[in-house]
Amino acid sequence: MWKRFRYQIAVFFAVLGPGLITANVDNDAGGIFTYSQAGAKWGYLPLWTLIPITLLLVVTQEMCSRMGAVTGKGLSDLIREEFGLRTTFFLMTALVLVNYGNIVSEFAGIASSLELFGISRYLSVPLCAVAVWYLVVKGTYRSVEKIFLVSCSIYVTYIISGILVKPDWKQAVVYSVKPVLMLEPSYIAMLVAMVGTSIAPWMQFYLQAAVVEKGITAKEYVQSRVEVILGCILTDVVAFFIIVACAGAIWAHGPRDIKDAADAAVGLKPFGQYAFFLFSAGLFNASFFAACILPLSTVYTVCEGLGFESGVDKRFHEAPVFYWLYTFLIAVGAAVILIPGFDLVKMILLSQVINGVVLPFILIFMILLINRQKLMHEWTNSRFYNFVAWTSVALMIGLTMALVALSIQDMLRT
């Protein structure tokens, strides 16, 4: 009995990684900005969205990890095998564009968080770009995963800074379970943005690939699912504390719009150096972490889908497309931040638009694939699960379309 239990625990730790890492990268620079903005402007009101967001996240992530464990193939491999090269090619092109936009916003997060500590972006961004490149190219999968897991634990800084701000816990608890709907356009925009940043196209590819890479099989899938769900919950716990911190520190003293996530950190200053320090350190950690994962995930996905050699264990000349695309994404993603007067906000809005356009396709492909008996055997979705999945997808499509519309409106205005 004990032996059996010990084995279960061992398996759980063996499968630890993919779900947690994906979920945490989800709280990247863009995510932190969105949550800070929600808290600074609307206080505790938006907290109720976190529970439905967690559910949506669990539904999509669970499907990916299940597909990875059962088929042993990445999502891009499956799309290629089942829907052909042309579909894959267009999807991959779109994915590169979306992810490129996200990479830029991560480097922007690195720049603004380190500027809070008085480090110029002309120093921090090039250094971090080289560090990101080096870490992944020269590290092994296992060592890199360990660093990422450590990085996941640094998210605890948000929980501490949330507590240091001494928010109104009673309100926080009440609004976590009490939905507040208002027909105020900016409120709706905020809700849509929160969902939009939580579920991104790259996550589906990354998670499934990570599950495959980790060698998780259908047998260990039960433990893997626990890990994925745990990751989703942790993501939203962190989001909760970010919102609460900004609600307590900024909204309570006068609701306002914030410029970027670094602006939110400055808003925490009256509550002591620690709260400020932890919030900005968290922002740096999140941006750097996501800047490591996103380019790598992008090149893996693209190379596997199109059949190019890939893998950090290959030499440069063995996998040229892999390395060139990887280097290109990082170099050009970082360089853009250094262009004086570059309109970053517009760039991020644009990437959100493409994000919204690509996501529905990927979710639909996922549901189609997971229901193919030939691939999934007895692991296809149950009828109830399909109902939940299609409803979630319909909801996601509706919300992301709304986000796209709002972003386009914003872009036209600015």
Added chain:
Amino acid sequence: MADPRADQRLFFTELLGLKVFDLKGRTLGVVKDAAIVPLLDPVRVDRYLIGSGGAWLTVRHDQIRSVSLDGIRLRDEILTPYHSDEYMLRVVRDLLDQQIIDAQGRKVVRVTDVTFEIHQENGGEVLWVLDVDIGLRAIFRRLVQGVLPPRWIRRLQGGIPPHSIRWEFCNILEPDPQRRLRLNISNRLLEDMHPADLADIVEDLTPEHREAIFENIDSEVAADALSEVDPDIQASILESLETEKAAEIVEEMAPDEAADVLGELEQETSDEILEEMEHQPKQEVRELLEFEEDSAGGMMNTEYVALPETATVADAIVALKSNEELMETLNTLFLVDAGERLTGAVPLARLFLHDGATPLRSLAVDTLIDAPVTEHRDRITELFDKYNLLALPVVDEERKLTGVITADDIISVLREK
């Protein structure tokens, strides 16, 4: 068109959608797929599947007069409706966009296009599969296929380097054992590879395909390859196999490696496999399994040659002859006293410098380095480094020789860190 044979070539992207004309030059339909029947001929396209209105028709290879970019002209227009044929390897369904093993390049690749060669046979033209195309040039063809005229595509693709694999080096992956037989898929190419290369390939495949390969290749090759595979994957492969096959493979492995693999499995599964094994290897593996993984006992193997202290070079040669299977890696002989206690180590190369009557004891190394079975892994690697060892004997509490740790074990340990 610098290549004079280019006219004899046809890409599958060009064949797909090609019009098929009857004897009077009327269009019958367009090519939807092409099939090889490997049991009949491993390279010739045997059937063409033609879409005509709603239904699919089958054209046999010997019903065709000519094949070119302008279309397929028939010489016999009595066509049969298509009904699924399990003996067919269909290009679109079974090959395109799927993974195969490139046995020459020793890696897993994804098929993007197929190149055929047009041959004359009995007064008609047939297609032989020449290459499987991967890489950018084939991707370009797939993307613009049907968008640009084929002759333009041929001209435009000239600037992109080709990347193809000869058909005879392609190993198709098919997990279903029945279909493997019907499609005449052998594992000859895989069995000829170096086990370490095969192990790398196996790591890149899905669990289903790994199982199919290990289920079918020769147990000895399987054992060699399995030893080289990542431990997590080793375990999942063995668990997926039939217990008998798993036992057969484990038997062929060196006892220390077998013990390592079995140690990775769930207790139940490893007991089942042990149960199936033959007596002698089973005993050795059982004993090795008792040791902690990170102790000398867990690292050592029991394949060594030990001789009595009194033995001579001639005796050693005789002993070596009866242990021929160890010759590839053996580099040290060990001397034991009447109570099987370790007393000396003789580097193999010294045997060549002395005649048969020389007592082995006089050839033994000056300082005998050994380790108790309980010694920790880190200490063992230190010993190897400090004394530049190739092999380290391991002894039990009574100083009886129980196993040997070799330098390749140490390299694996260091690589894991």
